[in-house]
Structures are given as structure tokens and as C-alpha cells.
Amino acid sequence: MSKKNKDTKKLVIVISKGTLDMAYPPLILATSAAAMGMEVDLYFTFWGLDLLNKKKINSIKMAPVGNPGLPMPNIIGMIPGMTSMATSMMKGRIKKYWPTIPEMMKSAKDAGVRIHACSPTMGLMKVDENELIPEVNDIIGASTYLDLAIDADVSLFI
Amino acid sequence: MTTDNKTDDTLDCKGTLCPWPLVKTNEKIEKMNTGQTLEVLSTDPAAVPDLQAWAKRTGNEFISSTKEEDVWKIYVKKE
Numbered sequence: 001m002s003k004k005n006k007d008t009k010k011l012v013i014v015i016s017k018g019t020l021d022m023a024y025p026p027l028i029l030a031t032s033a034a035a036m037g038m039e040v041d042l043y044f045t046f047w048g049l050d051l052l053n054k055k056k057i058n059s060i061k062m063a064p065v066g067n068p069g070l071p072m073p074n075i076i077g078m079i080p081g082m083t084s085m086a087t088s089m090m091k092g093r094i095k096k097y098w099p100t101i102p103e104m105m106k107s108a109k110d111a112g113v114r115i116h117a118c119s120p121t122m123g124l125m126k127v128d129e130n131e132l133i134p135e136v137n138d139i140i141g142a143s144t145y146l147d148l149a150i151d152a153d154v155s156l157f158i
Numbered sequence: 159m160t161t162d163n164k165t166d167d168t169l170d171c172k173g174t175l176c177p178w179p180l181v182k183t184n185e186k187i188e189k190m191n192t193g194q195t196l197e198v199l200s201t202d203p204a205a206v207p208d209l210q211a212w213a214k215r216t217g218n219e220f221i222s223s224t225k226e227e228d229v230w231k232i233y234v235k236k237e
Contacts, residue, residue, distance in 0.1 A: 009215070028176065028177050031177050031181050032176070032177040032180055032181065032208075035177070035180050035181045035183075035184035035185075035212060036180075036184075036211070036212050036215040036216060037215055037216045038215075096173075097173075097174060097175040097178075098175065098178075107181070111181070
């Protein structure tokens with residue numbers, strides 16, 4: 001379906017958060033855009049890099065603090081164990097409708113989405129190249145991201 | 159897989175939410191021949207506008223949609 005030519009529309013998303021509620025929206029948009037024939041580049045930076053980390057991608061959590069949408073006051077969310085409780089509640093709901101984060105990532109990659117890891121974040125968080133999931137295309141910095149974003153028709157920061 | 163006179167294939171997306179009706183339809187259509195018609199079954203109300211937008215952007219044809227009880231039957235044609 002992807003009729004790649006100069007009319008092909010481009011989507012670029014910066015993913016800066018590593019929680020469940022911040023991981024699904026960009027992956028849903030990316031897989032949808034690819035299905036619509038768009039070119040897609042995802043740039044994972046700061047805590048977004050956890051989604052590309054082999055050791056962390058299977059244990060992405062839901063943050064119960066600072067999340068007013070959750071039916072739980074912050075003070076309760078701060079009690080030990082609440083993060084894993086909120087996470088399992090959310091995962092239980094999600095799995096009825098969507099694949100897991102690793103499955104979404106693979107699906108995006110199979111659809112032609114390009115996955116970029118942020119080089120300065122890797123230095124800051126002490127993440128080595130061989131700790132990244134195999135879906136990662138390359139490790140880039142801000143100017144490469146900007147070069148991609150300049151040509152994008154839709155550009156988002158999540 | 160059930161097929162009838164109108165359609166060449168059927169894709170059952172019942173119970174799934176956006177983006178799966180769209181992603182699965184696109185995967186299916188890619189494997190079909192030009193001119194063939196696909197019936198998509200979905201319980202997601204977004205599937206109708208989403209597949210209209212998909213058809214507009216990919217150059218495929220959105221033929222029609224009907225709703226029977228809680229299921230939308232959507233017909234798209236590969237161009």
C-alpha cells in the first residue's frame with residue numbers, strides 16, 4: 001500500500017515518557033499512520049528510551065502519582081505497591097483490546113515505521129547499544145531528529 | 159472465513175479497538191487483488207470514519223457500511 005513518492009505524508013513523533021499511558025498513544029498513531037501509507041519516524045528520548053530497552057520494555061508501568069485521571073488520590077498512589085497495583089489493573093484492561101507494548105513495537109516495525117534511539121539519553125542513562133531491542137533502526141541526535149521533523153507533515157511531542 | 163456474492167473475503171475485527179480494524183484491514187487488502195472487495199466486521203464505532211480516512215489516503219475505495227445490532231459491516235474495495 002505504501003506508494004512512496006513525493007506526495008507521501010510524513011509523521012514524526014518524539015516519545016519522552018516511559019509509562020504505559022504515554023507509550024500506547026504514539027504506537028497507536030504510528031501503526032495507523034503506516035497503514036494509511038504514511039512514512040513514520042519515532043524518536044525515543046529520556047524515559048521514552050525505556051521502551052527500547054530490552055530489560056525494561058516488558059515491565060513498563062502505570063504511574064499512579066501525578067495522574068489525575070486515575071480514580072485514586074495522589075496520597076494513596078504514594079503507598080508502596082500502588083504502582084504495581086495500578087499497572088496490573090491497567091494491563092488487565094488493555095489486554096482485552098490491544099497487544100502488549102513489545103508486540104505493538106514489532107507490529108510498527110513490520111509496517112515500516114523507523115525507530116530511532118536518542119544518543120544523549122543513552123549516555124545519560126548509561127544504556128549500551130546492545131541493550132536495545134532489535135527493532136531499533138539507529139541511534140541519532142537532535143539535529144538528525146530536526147532534519148526528519150523539518151520535512152514532516154505531522155510532528156508530535158508526547 | 160465466510161464469503162458471499164458481494165465480497166471476496168471477510169475480516170473479523172469484532173472486539174478489537176482502534177488501530178486494529180485499520181491495521182488489519184490494510185494488511186489484508188495488501189494481499190488482495192485490485193478490484194476485490196473486503197467485508198470488515200467491527201464493534202468499534204471508530205472503524206467507519208477511520209476506514210473512510212484510510213481509503214481516502216491510500217487510494218482504495220470505501221464502498222459502504224451498515225450496522226446490524228452492535229456490529230458494523232464495512233465494505234472496502236482494493237484499487
